[in-house]
Amino acid sequence: MSKHSSHRLLGALLCLGTILANAFPGSPVNAEAANDARAVALLNTNSCSATPVQVAQGLPTPEPAPTGTPNGTTATPTPSAPPFLDVPPVGPQQIYITPRPSGVPETPLPVPTASPKGDANSGPVFLIRSSGSPGPLTPAGGSASPSPSAQPTAAGPTPLPTLQPGYIAVFGDQIIGNSNEGQPQDIIGHVQILYADEVVAGEKAHFDGARTIAVTGNPYVINHAKNSILHGDVILFDTIAHTAEVKNARGESTEDVERGEVYFNAKDLESDSNGVAHGSNASVTTCSNPRGGYHLTGRTIDVTPGDKITITKAILFLGAAAIFYLPKVVIPLRSVDEVRQPTFFPEVGYDAYQGYYVKAKLGFGKDQYYEGYYRVEYFTKVGLGLGYVAYFARRNNKRQSHIDYYGIKNRQTQTQQYNLEVDDKENFSPTLVGNAAFSYNGNYGQYLFLPPSTSLTAQLAHATASEQQTYSFNGYAVGSQSRIQTYNFADTRQITKSFSQTTSLGFNSSSTNYGGTSSSTTTDHFNTVSHLVTPGYDYQLTVDKSNSTSFSGVNKEPELQIRPSSFFPHFLFPITANFAVGSYSEPQNAFSTSRADLSFQLGPALYHVFGSDFSASGTLEQFAYGTGDLKATISQHLSLQTPIGKHFLNSIDYNESNNNGPASVPFQFLDNLIGINSKAAYETLRIFNGDVYNLLLSTSTSFNEQAQPVSYQLTSRPSRRSLLTLGGSFVPGIGQGFTTTNLQLASPFGRDADVQFLTDIDWKNHGRLTNKNIYYHRIIGDCYEIRVQYNENLKQVNITLNLLAFPSRAASFGVNRNGPILPGGLNF
Numbered sequence: 160m161s162k163h164s165s166h167r168l169l170g171a172l173l174c175l176g177t178i179l180a181n182a183f184p185g186s187p188v189n190a191e192a193a194n195d196a197r198a199v200a201l202l203n204t205n206s207c208s209a210t211p212v213q214v215a216q217g218l219p220t221p222e223p224a225p226t227g228t229p230n231g232t233t234a235t236p237t238p239s240a241p242p243f244l245d246v247p248p249v250g251p252q253q254i255y256i257t258p259r260p261s262g263v264p265e266t267p268l269p270v271p272t273a274s275p276k277g278d279a280n281s282g283p284v285f286l287i288r289s290s291g292s293p294g295p296l297t298p299a300g301g302s303a304s305p306s307p308s309a310q311p312t313a314a315g316p317t318p319l320p321t322l323q324p325g326y327i328a329v330f331g332d333q334i335i336g337n338s339n340e341g342q343p344q345d346i347i348g349h350v351q352i353l354y355a356d357e358v359v360a361g362e363k364a365h366f367d368g369a370r371t372i373a374v375t376g377n378p379y380v381i382n383h384a385k386n387s388i389l390h391g392d393v394i395l396f397d398t399i400a401h402t403a404e405v406k407n408a409r410g411e412s413t414e415d416v417e418r419g420e421v422y423f424n425a426k427d428l429e430s431d432s433n434g435v436a437h438g439s440n441a442s443v444t445t446c447s448n449p450r451g452g453y454h455l456t457g458r459t460i461d462v463t464p465g466d467k468i469t470i471t472k473a474i475l476f477l478g479a480a481a482i483f484y485l486p487k488v489v490i491p492l493r494s495v496d497e498v499r500q501p502t503f504f505p506e507v508g509y510d511a512y513q514g515y516y517v518k519a520k521l522g523f524g525k526d527q528y529y530e531g532y533y534r535v536e537y538f539t540k541v542g543l544g545l546g547y548v549a550y551f552a553r554r555n556n557k558r559q560s561h562i563d564y565y566g567i568k569n570r571q572t573q574t575q576q577y578n579l580e581v582d583d584k585e586n587f588s589p590t591l592v593g594n595a596a597f598s599y600n601g602n603y604g605q606y607l608f609l610p611p612s613t614s615l616t617a618q619l620a621h622a623t624a625s626e627q628q629t630y631s632f633n634g635y636a637v638g639s640q641s642r643i644q645t646y647n648f649a650d651t652r653q654i655t656k657s658f659s660q661t662t663s664l665g666f667n668s669s670s671t672n673y674g675g676t677s678s679s680t681t682t683d684h685f686n687t688v689s690h691l692v693t694p695g696y697d698y699q700l701t702v703d704k705s706n707s708t709s710f711s712g713v714n715k716e717p718e719l720q721i722r723p724s725s726f727f728p729h730f731l732f733p734i735t736a737n738f739a740v741g742s743y744s745e746p747q748n749a750f751s752t753s754r755a756d757l758s759f760q761l762g763p764a765l766y767h768v769f770g771s772d773f774s775a776s777g778t779l780e781q782f783a784y785g786t787g788d789l790k791a792t793i794s795q796h797l798s799l800q801t802p803i804g805k806h807f808l809n810s811i812d813y814n815e816s817n818n819n820g821p822a823s824v825p826f827q828f829l830d831n832l833i834g835i836n837s838k839a840a841y842e843t844l845r846i847f848n849g850d851v852y853n854l855l856l857s858t859s860t861s862f863n864e865q866a867q868p869v870s871y872q873l874t875s876r877p878s879r880r881s882l883l884t885l886g887g888s889f890v891p892g893i894g895q896g897f898t899t900t901n902l903q904l905a906s907p908f909g910r911d912a913d914v915q916f917l918t919d920i921d922w923k924n925h926g927r928l929t930n931k932n933i934y935y936h937r938i939i940g941d942c943y944e945i946r947v948q949y950n951e952n953l954k955q956v957n958i959t960l961n962l963l964a965f966p967s968r969a970a971s972f973g974v975n976r977n978g979p980i981l982p983g984g985l986n987f
Contacts, residue, residue: 296413364849420447472486544565567602581597581598669681701717715743756782771800841857881905943960
């Protein structure tokens with residue numbers, strides 16, 4: 160901005176002051192909004208304005224009108240405000256700060272800024288003033304989510320003017336000071352500084368005449384989404400760099416938080432133009448009462464919205480007690496497929512084999528291009544284990560790599576055990592991609608002592624719109640006992656829209672050596688498939704042949720399959736057909752002959768009879784061979800579902816299979832039919848009442864005059880917050896009866912706590928409870944949760960802590976391999 164431009168800005172302020180001085184009372188409706196818009200329009204004139212401030216698109220073109228100057232002379236005619244802005248200005252003065260014009264050197268100005276900054280995708284910033292102090296933030300994850308704010312509008316058909324990205328605007332009740340170039344100024348009363356990402360507010364602001372505005376009087380910084388606010392003693396705003404530095408910062412945020420809020424403070428916290436905050440002597444917690452829950456202190460803190468919170472030299476406090484030190488803590492604020500930045504809480508526990516243990520994962524990395532964590536695990540009986548897990552990626556997306564290493568010196572076995580996994584993906588070009596992976600496994604876990612295994616895989620793939628070629632290698636070895644190597648090549652081509660060709664070649668070699676006995680096998684395999692699609696039929700010609708020192712399988716030399724696209728389309732029920740003919744051989748018994756296979760899939764036929772739903776389907780298949788042999792198979796499936804009243808549902812299924820012809824003639828391994836016919840029926844009775852209880856009783860019969868077991872499964876909710884599940888079976892007969900029953904129970908266990916109990920009831924041993932597992936869960940301080948697991952068989956106890964604000968970042972927890980018995984986790 161030049162000296163002449165600064166004089167034009169001073170003239171604009173004087174013009175605005177003259178209009179305010181001669182204002183008369185106007186309508187109070189949208190007074191401040193109309194006044195703000197009028198100020199923007201006045202600053203967008205040719206005689207009283209610096210670089211024009213952007214207004215909302217679609218504003219009407221102003222008409223010229225004479226404007227008086229402070230000395231009483233008449234200035235050059237300037238446009239007047241648009242008609243909808245023609246409301247007498249009421250309220251405070253406004254100073255609009257605009258970017259420096261291009262080509263003008265940067266020099267100290269009364270109110271300077273740099274070239275436009277900010278994110279072009281951040282959306283519009285409306286030039287309106289907030290009234291009053293900001294209220295408390297609404298915690299994330301509540302039952303009722305706040306509705307999005309409506310777009311503000313002016314008193315007319317045109318939307319309010321918006322702030323162009325990179326511009327800033329300053330509002331205040333009163334301006335005091337010298338407006339000359341390089342001179343300080345003071346803005347008093349309801350000060351607000353609007354820029355791309357946030358709003359800085361306070362009761363008083365002082366401009367130093369160069370570039371910094373110091374805001375005091377209960378100052379704070381709040382983002383435009385109003386989900387993150389930061390208070391401080393003094394806020395220093397840089398008008399050139401568009402950054403805000405907060406002294407003795409303290410704030411709260413629900414941005415990127417799944418439940419509750421994040422509370423933090425720092426001695427000095429500076430927010431750059433990209434919205435990233437950097438501070439020192441920081442403290443972070445998700446507890447409204449940190450002394451009653453937990454908090455983290457650290458030397459520095461970096462908060463990257465939508466990405467992560469990074470704290471260095473962090474100390475974890477539970478209440479007032481310091482329990483853990485971490486060189487670096489990374490709390491992810493984004494969802495990732497892998498747990499690359501795990502929760503920083505250590506896991507502690509005990510089991511009979513390892514003893515007491517502490518497991519921690521220490522995160523590191525600046526961004527997704529290099530990140531990971533260190534594994535530090537100590538076991539009182541086993542020893543110290545150290546690991547390193549890292550993810551690498553190039554910014555041009557041409558390489559992604561991953562390494563996972565873990566090693567431990569086992570005091571019990573007096574051995575050094577390692578695990579290592581390395582994989583790499585290379586995008587050589589848009590059509591050429593390579594993958595390679597290596598793994599070494601020498602630690603199989605407790606009670607497993609096996610020779611180390613190694614695995615190496617590599618693949619190179621070339622793909623275009625009409626063809627694809629793949630070259631691959633796989634190697635696997637277990638000590639000196641076994642070794643397997645496989646080489647493959649595959650080529651796929653779409654020759655025309657209706658014709659495609661796939662060809663593959665493979666070579667495999669394997670060797671074993673157990674107890675002084677060794678063996679080896681080599682196999683080469685060739686396969687080609689030609690596929691033609693026509694409007695009426697689908698044709699597929701297959702050649703599949705293997706040569707091996709240990710013959711197995713069936714060769715197709717060749718096989719032709721024909722599938723009509725429509726077969727009796729207007730019949731009573733659907734019918735699909737398939738016909739296959741070819742020459743086949745079994746190398747293991749040196750036999751070959753021709754073969755034809757005609758199959759039909761019938762149904763399903765659906766009927767609704769007397770309130771019941773009936774379904775029927777079947778399969779018919781006929782085989783013919785060059786030896787003159789014939790055989791066939793027919794199978795059918797019938798199903799009937801009958802509701803009885805509102806609380807009963809009975810289901811009956813019937814399956815039958817009938818075979819005709821020799822079972823393993825002429826081929827021993829192809830079309831091998833079961834020699835006897837079979838039939839079976841299954842019945843399930845469901846008794847239910849909403850989600851209060853659900854009882855399933857099921858049994859079956861093979862029509863062999865033998866009583867079959869009856870299975871039962873009961874799921875019940877004794878109360879709104881509890882769940883009971885029982886499952887097992889009853890076997891009729893002398894000395895039989897109820898077998899083991901599996902019991903699962905979940906119930907509240909005090910305030911903000913619940914317990915899950917899993918066990919087996921052994922009825923043959925006087926109802927003894929075996930295989931007991933107990934899970935205890937409690938939310939403490941409404942900020943984190945503690946989970947305790949006890950396993951009777953392993954004599955193991957695990958204790959884990961997870962941040963309540965980031966539940967999806969925590970490890971899974973449940974009563975079995977499939978997760979908790981309560982859908983949706985334990986917070987019910």
